[in-house]
Amino acid sequence: MKSPQRKPTISDVAREAQLALSTVSNALAGKRYVREETRAHVLAVAERLGYQASRVAQALRTGRSGAVGLLVADVSNPSMTDTVKGAETVLAKAGLMTLLCNTGGSEERQLDYMEMLLSRNVDGMILISQHVGPAVRKLLETVPHVLVQRRLPDGADYYVGSESRGAIESVLQHLTSLGHRRIAFVKGPVESSSASDRLAAFIDETRRRAIDVPADYIVAGDYSMQSGRSAAEKLLVLKNRPTAIVCTSDLTALGVLEYSEEAGLQVPDDLSVTGFDDISVVGLRRVGLTTVQQPRAEMGKKAAEVLAKLIEGKPVRQKNFELETRLVVRSTTGPAR
């Protein structure tokens, strides 16, 4: 009579099957030469006892935990959430569990999490828009990892992002074709490489089109809705007010819209606004935001695919993956007055 509480272990299976522990292990793993009958017998006994191998013991013995750390600034931010889901789904298929770490954008919390992950022997990490300073890199050296949306300029890491330059280019193409020449820009967080890519693209593209961008047309932001509001607040009091505002996140664009409409402006008659991401709600006709569609779920999936390969020791030749973006024109952009 076994205690009903205790989970059966591999020894229980071995005893019940009248075989050595190692034979059971080999049979279960499907490795080495185990006679077909033996294996079948082992499997049957394991099944009957309801045996489930302890991943904890396996992890200790093999050094591989079958788990991956997923670090993200804010899981509840709609522009991250699909990436998280995409990554988790692919990881699960690859037999890897996801340890979710919501860092809130704090480097300290990020480092704490990373150490916890390392003490749990994670097989790898995915960092979505995380800090990549020296302390972080130090820890990353010891483990396979993929960076998403934020990287270091040296390009030494595996990186998945989206194509910034083409995106900004298509936004400017669209706005200038509507006659806009006074175009402002709301930046993303300074630490973010994708934010600086977009800014650089904006500067280059406006220059190329001989569009003059006064210094006060470029305002700070951090991808949040609130930063959109304050950006709008600053831009709309300018003497030579912009006729269009390019935002680098949908939430920011929504903040700009909200503030501008509260201030009595008509969109798009008085002001055109563009976003970045195409989060689900902005496609509603009530919102109708013109924006750059980013393949958010695909970015998560791609990052997970690359990481899974790295973990399995398969080579991944390409280091940088810049997925394609696409401009979606809706109703927040119109002809310049």
Add this chain to the structure above:
Amino acid sequence: MKSPQRKPTISDVAREAQLALSTVSNALAGKRYVREETRAHVLAVAERLGYQASRVAQALRTGRSGAVGLLVADVSNPSMTDTVKGAETVLAKAGLMTLLCNTGGSEERQLDYMEMLLSRNVDGMILISQHVGPAVRKLLETVPHVLVQRRLPDGADYYVGSESRGAIESVLQHLTSLGHRRIAFVKGPVESSSASDRLAAFIDETRRRAIDVPADYIVAGDYSMQSGRSAAEKLLVLKNRPTAIVCTSDLTALGVLEYSEEAGLQVPDDLSVTGFDDISVVGLRRVGLTTVQQPRAEMGKKAAEVLAKLIEGKPVRQKNFELETRLVVRSTTGPAR
């Protein structure tokens, strides 16, 4: 000279500190009687070597993994995402890591995940809107757990939800005060206890107010935007068309709005619509959805708090937590014509 690759283990610390392994372990754990000087010495050596205890080894030895499974149907669904974040944050503070499991609403995947979690010796589980059938309950028996938003009628589990009845009551109070008598209702998924709570409340409250609800005023839905669209499609062709549609999720309400406006109706002049959740975007003036605010983050936090206590073996007397909801009136509801 140590290999730079290998992480230091407790033996390394013991050797370096010239002490027995067990003394180091005791010093680090802060347990038992270890002389202050000894402890200080151990700590210093551990620090110097950069020693981090292996959680994997600890988990195997103690049976406690310090990890918790968080099961959710869809992390990218804005009505779940704050709950996930709230739970993760509180768990992290309690020293528990979160294993994220995106089940996609499939009971099979849920069960697979649960077995994986069990094989990893998780200390507990939080199930957000998950299945709670016999197979699931069987597995739950072996581990502390808290259910969120969906429970079994027997009330045997710890449960965190939101107050459905008062919410529906306030919606009906609001609509009837605007003169609505033809009020339709879009249901949530049938397996969901909160969905059935809301339906029951709707039926009771309309009856109490002597409002007649024809059978075809109550239509199926699953909280998704798409189900809102199809619900609207069905409702708007009825001969005796409703003047108001009560939805049990914001996404559904957005779907209803979208379809109705495409069909040429004016909201709220031709039709009033209410939601449930108050996800962030519906508060924008462009959307302006009248809805029931649910304390989503708090639900996650509460669930995590309860679970953390259960794991620490502290008693939690209250089994059911129904957090308060609040009606937020915006611009999708108006007088019945």
Add this chain to the structure above:
DNA sequence: CTGAAAGCGCTTACAG
């Protein structure tokens, strides 16, 4: 093809 033994890195009685 099968079995006996060591060991992954810890914690915890137990003895001193």
Add this chain to the structure above:
DNA sequence: CTGAAAGCGCTTACAG
């Protein structure tokens, strides 16, 4: 207050 030893549940050379 400190140390020697067993054991958590596995996998993996190694020998047969």
